[in-house]
Amino acid sequence: MYLLAAKIAVLLTVETFQAARLPSHEVSVWNQLRPSVVTMIAHGRPAGVAALIDDSGYFVAHSSSVYGQQPMGTTSSGRQIGFSVVSQDKATMLVLLKTNDWVAGSARPLHSPGPDESGNTELIAVLPNGPLRMGYGSRHKLGVLNNPTRRLVPLTEIRFEATPESVGGALIFSASGDLIGSLNATLVGPDSTIRNVSGNNIAPGGGGFGGARGGPGGNQGVGNFGQASQIGNSMRGGQYGNVGPNEMTVAYTVSPDFVKHVLEGFLSPAHSAEFAVLGIFCTDAIGGGAQIQSVTPGSPASKAGLHPGDVLLNIASNPIQDQMAFAAVMLQQKVGKKISLVVQRGPGKLLIDVVPARAAD
């Protein structure tokens, strides 16, 4: 017990130390966020953070921050609260938590406003030991989950100076204090080498903690971060002896509009986000369209008579040029609402009506 209290005290001290190195505007944003953020504890150690999204005690956290079905957390005032896992969205890796220990009105629920059109380039990532300054890379990336679902997820690329600490699962907020998402993945170079900002290769593992996780285009836009992370510079300057601009890490979070949809689903009576699917897996078709490679038995596509080899040319009046367009159009469909598909099968074309179902994940 005393050991845990000591760890939390150290944690708060580091947090204060880091916050002191943020620019004044971001410090004020962080001070507004702090009451609404809970540090998740696992095995006596900080494991991540959770953010309040509803005053009735609903929190959201990245799955890497949640251990077990009854995780514990610590508020900014040092009060411990217990959670229960309500639901999880595999695409965003966000977990909905519920606590009965929350006092309504004690903090402001955080919201995801959807696309960040403010033009701000700064972001604040909240780690268990405090905030970290980040910046937008590209707001229009497409990602595919490399798991059996093969789901398409729109991504936002973010960049920040490499840190010695684990950043996975950090919650990311805009400069105005809105919840943008969580840090889901970091880019790994194709040859597993680590590059610094000048493009020089450093042997893997030989460059200390740093290293831009620069794969293709990994060094692009570095110039936008000339004022990046004073925290990182200061810490590395004293601890590691590095001077000047540090290596950049390229990371990804699910796009804010996608996160908004998930949070809205979390707060719905079903406590889960719905995504419409047909139950097919496609690749790019020669000559245009999405070619079906496999059909899930029992899925709407199977019941509609779609076969492997069929080429989707049009979905709900949206021309389909490739499998990415297919998946992107499917993200816009509603569960239970009939849509028409134009399918090329051999030399002929068929018009097939199908009702998308809800993805189980």
Add this chain to the structure above:
Amino acid sequence: MKGKFEDKLAQLAFGELTPEEAAKIEREVHGDPEALRALSLYKDMKEGLRSLSEVPEDQFSKERLRDAILTQGLRPVAPRPTSSRSWLWMPTAACVMGFSLMFVMNMTRKSHGAPHLVIDEGSISLGISSKEPIRVASRVDTNAIYGPFLPANVRKADTAGESAKAVDPNEENPRILTSIPSDDAYDPDLGTLPATGSAAAGSASTVAFKGSTTAASGSTSGPIVLIDQDTDEQTGACKATEVGSSSNVLVGG
């Protein structure tokens, strides 16, 4: 043919006779095929000689050509005159190629043209044992013939050259039968339908992903990010890799 008469023919061809003499010679030539051939030959010779008159005079002798180069520089050589009928070759060839192309396309369409409806044996419940698909000619009203046997959610889209992109899914079509019922949910991993409660269609919401893709135009751009389930030990986040081409990326939906 006498030599004197042949001289007259040459003079006629070169326009050296008086009108009276020319009329007289032409009358004599009119019934004589050999004289006609000779007259034609002389006229061709005259045309050939005329072409020589268009050769720049500087090219008649080396000395004059050299002087011209020194004083004026080189002048472009006038194009050689073509035969009076050579212009016919180009449009004739174009017409022949056009007819040939139309013929080949027509033959191709008759054999396996695009506007055919192919009905797979699994799509109709007629108990047909043949493994060959049923091909229906494009001008046949397939809905009238096969409509009662087609699955409720399948109907002809592109017969008689109808553009598939012009199909309006919201259009009320009396041939469209009731669609299949909605599934509550299914698991793409397991291919099973969990026995969960029905998801009300009215509560489903559309996800508006404004900036993530150009779904409206049906195209995507930029590299695709593959997100692995493995965790990067250095950052604690999942590993991501970028692939430049998405053509072989399998996507579910």
